Amino acid sequence: MLVLDVLAVAPLHGYGVSQALVQAGLQPIRGAQLCPALARLEDEGAIAAQWEQSESGPARKVYGLTTAGRSQREELRAQWSAFIDATETVGRADAGQT
DSSP: HHHHHHHOOOEHHHHHHHHHHHHHHOOOOHHHHHHHHHHHHHHSSSSSEEEOOOOOOEEEEHHHHHHHHHHHHHHHHHHHHHHHHEEEEEEEHHHHHH
């Protein structure tokens, strides 16, 4: 969900996705963790990649959110919201029993 959230803002290459997640407060994500996630999302049709020429080096694969990815992102965000609501409900019930 977080990768989709990052790509909803703007298309990025893998390192850019990683940096955006770090800036959001996550621990650094290694390529060995991020690359399979990006490949899976691309296989699912949630993101699309294209090669962009870099002025300072080799071409980079840049990922962008697809229409299907936007739908998947909204579905995941709804599931996450439901999870948070359930957690808070259980937490309130537990607090009343102590």
